[in-house]
Amino acid sequence: MDIGFIGLGNMGAPMATNLLRAGHRVTAYNRSRAKAEPVADQGARVVDTVAEACRGDAVLTMLANDDAVEQVTFGGHGVLASLPPGATHISCSTISVDLAQRLTAAHADAGQHYVAAPVFGRPEAAAAAQLFVVAAGAPAVLEPLTALFDAIGQRTFVVSEQPHAANLVKLSGNFLLATVIESLGEAIALVDKAGVDRLAYVDILTATLFDAPAYHTYGGLIARQQFQPAGFAATLGLKDVRLALEAAEELRVPLPLGSLLRDRFLTLLANGGGQLDWSALATLAARDAGLAAHHPA
């Protein structure tokens, strides 16, 4: 296929590379052109405007947040203004349910297609084409994209005909990760204060019922109190929990754990920890338990 690719960051660059390797033609655009150069070396055509990236069968956006996606899509000479009728906007960014709904409506009004395809996985998984793709949209629109998703991920889950459902699933995944962080923070504070070694404790958990990537990754970071550099900053953690809570409020779904997480993130930010990894949330359980040394400040 002939694909535009907007957003060549830590995730986007390897994803675009994998599309090229699978034989697709990629026209790449990044706000700062330098970031697009490595993809050019892999065979992509690098362009200077969003509009030029919108002339193929589909354009894929992989951007940092709602603001970036809104600007690229609704801005002058943006995706909405540039994409031909019948072409598809594939949105892989982690964005709000609200924005996903507005994008769906706007593209439909313009005679274009819109699908959501947020991904689970870190940059290494993107490089290895081992992402998990959570896709949602009209079946007839998604069907021809199967080869694209196969090129970037190990497995694709189609969750709904409504694109925003995929974004909700993605946000719920980050919500669940944050609950893992909080629960580990509390459990580790408890056993630590009783004299149990923190690392040995995490070993027990991950050898037994909690042998999952989420517990390995965050259990290790929390036990070692290694919150810098941030893999995912606390400010972003707050943003995603807030987006989950907003989507839940719209649906009238209370999320008591989400509320607790929101308060924890606010506490962390109010006390100077916004740029730490979001697993630094665990320092608050330690601080409340009087384990002062574990405080980030």
Next chain:
Amino acid sequence: MDIGFIGLGNMGAPMATNLLRAGHRVTAYNRSRAKAEPVADQGARVVDTVAEACRGDAVLTMLANDDAVEQVTFGGHGVLASLPPGATHISCSTISVDLAQRLTAAHADAGQHYVAAPVFGRPEAAAAAQLFVVAAGAPAVLEPLTALFDAIGQRTFVVSEQPHAANLVKLSGNFLLATVIESLGEAIALVDKAGVDRLAYVDILTATLFDAPAYHTYGGLIARQQFQPAGFAATLGLKDVRLALEAAEELRVPLPLGSLLRDRFLTLLANGGGQLDWSALATLAARDAGLAAHHPA
């Protein structure tokens, strides 16, 4: 070794069988003798009193709760009164930190040894000698028990020289499992109300960052709303969360998630769900979201 084994229930019977298979001599006692008979077929000597089970090098207790352990240990002709000086009481039951501390002190006063060795794993793991043993006690006392632990489990973690620390680790494990149940309950209520298929959603989670037994087991039960028969009843879930909270209070460690779980369990019990599987906690998030059909009552 020459071992007494008290408590031949769903967990105790296969554990005793594995000790026999490993070549140990086992003298078995169960309050209702009938439950001990299958172990007799495997070569155990079945006796009619606690005292008769206390004449070897060590006696292992695997009982339902604090009350049972207290009665067997402190009661007339109980373990404390019957165990020879220098012999060891190995307590594998999930009991309170407070009782563990009282047992440690009482056995020390009597010139006996006491170690805690609670286990992680369900009856099938016990049958396959694949339990995880979390042991704590004086190193010189634990060392000769290594062969016993190897006979019943796949791996032994020694967490402290103080026996009660092992009980705290065990309780914290059940606390973490309950947080998994609550977080899945909230996330599933959220995506369900947005029209995403519950089973497909759990598939996504367990294929990706949450590929751990805890998520497979409880994600499946919650998505299918299959809360009977109870693998672990809600009343027992409340008991273990309460024991974790009591131990934490003694240590001055607040556990906000534990508090939330305690309230959820009380709500479930107040509304008639005490005998359901503890994963029925997830029905409360669904009910609060107005997904009435998912209510257990």
Next chain:
Amino acid sequence: MDIGFIGLGNMGAPMATNLLRAGHRVTAYNRSRAKAEPVADQGARVVDTVAEACRGDAVLTMLANDDAVEQVTFGGHGVLASLPPGATHISCSTISVDLAQRLTAAHADAGQHYVAAPVFGRPEAAAAAQLFVVAAGAPAVLEPLTALFDAIGQRTFVVSEQPHAANLVKLSGNFLLATVIESLGEAIALVDKAGVDRLAYVDILTATLFDAPAYHTYGGLIARQQFQPAGFAATLGLKDVRLALEAAEELRVPLPLGSLLRDRFLTLLANGGGQLDWSALATLAARDAGLAAHHPA
């Protein structure tokens, strides 16, 4: 003074009447002109456009929510476009801190003044000129308004030179009222289940340490389970708690009670109680306790 008055609802009409009684000239505007007629009988000049109400020394807005204030102020021929330089917009509505900040900036840019003066009290207090006025703004702008505030209220509190601080105080007051409702709901569920008479219990509270209007009003409604007609609907309660949480998030202040209240309101709305009085929040504590008869549905 020569005052425009926009918004002649249950609160606005008696406030405007009291301004007339105190000798001020009032030019009144209401979207549906019929509601302004009673004030005409008291001597107000009723006009058909916002612009006509903006020709005096000041214009006072008393509207239902952010949307109404935004439309009246920023809309075509609105307050911002119509108020003469040097005149003052007095905003008495309960609005968000965010909107208050935008109004402050916009009026300053237009060479106009802006002060916030939200009020505490119900329609009866407005009729009796017994409101409490919480004012904030530049001292030189507030000073000449003293007579106006004295005409509508029993006491004026000046809390800050920044108008939005008054809105925050007002929102925090509604937050505190909601905490009273929740705490009474929990306490009454507790003693009710123990067989204590609900009304007698509230009598004890209000005779002793809780002898305040908030406890008399809401204790009575909750004990009698009298949630219709709504004095203040649950949907509005959710809105105000959300505005308090949003302002708090902006300031990086976690409000755990606010989070709990938000979840309670969402639960009430998800289960069909949005049009009940916000004190119906108390039915949730009763329901969770298994006191099913007290559920609104």
Next chain:
Amino acid sequence: MDIGFIGLGNMGAPMATNLLRAGHRVTAYNRSRAKAEPVADQGARVVDTVAEACRGDAVLTMLANDDAVEQVTFGGHGVLASLPPGATHISCSTISVDLAQRLTAAHADAGQHYVAAPVFGRPEAAAAAQLFVVAAGAPAVLEPLTALFDAIGQRTFVVSEQPHAANLVKLSGNFLLATVIESLGEAIALVDKAGVDRLAYVDILTATLFDAPAYHTYGGLIARQQFQPAGFAATLGLKDVRLALEAAEELRVPLPLGSLLRDRFLTLLANGGGQLDWSALATLAARDAGLAAHHPA
């Protein structure tokens, strides 16, 4: 009447004095006799044993906690062993529902009567005979005690025929006071961070909807950050919240606010604030908001 009075502390001494003034004969016992001397000056007969205080028509106990009441009642030569059949034990202490139930049963077995009569009010109210008495017990037993209650309080509320219900009401009152402290802590942290003066803010609240002793007392202490000397220590606050939670658990009543308060008290104690006034709970909301100066440590 001929009354024994056990416990002549800050509350007991003025209560005994008021009984004497009303014409009753009082036989007073206190563990440290010195504290009983001032009551002797008022006309009481001071004795050296619990038994000697149990020879009249009734004995009133006003002690610090469950332990003290248990020891005085069940100990050798205690109230239970000494009170004549048909005489009444009037328990005014704030004790657990569980102990109240055990006392009721034990006195009934001994052919004695037991009533609960915990009081609301501080030492000054006790001195002025302005306490509120919350009484519960068999009507025929309570009736002749009316004159006693009138001598110590301004009003008596009879809440149940089951004595423990009065203790539950008393505990629920302290639970409600703690919710006032927490809610004020959060609201004050919020407006403080926005630049509003803390004392002025409390003035607004107590002039308006929150004009009750609870808000005057705790609003003032929190606004002035005056947590020493403790009127009621945080350790006692934790104890009463725990007793309320235990009684609620027994009744299967979740108290989410109680859970939050318990976690707050644990945090305060873990960080060295156990001897501060329980209103120091409010420092935690300030600390979480990054208002570091307000931390007690």
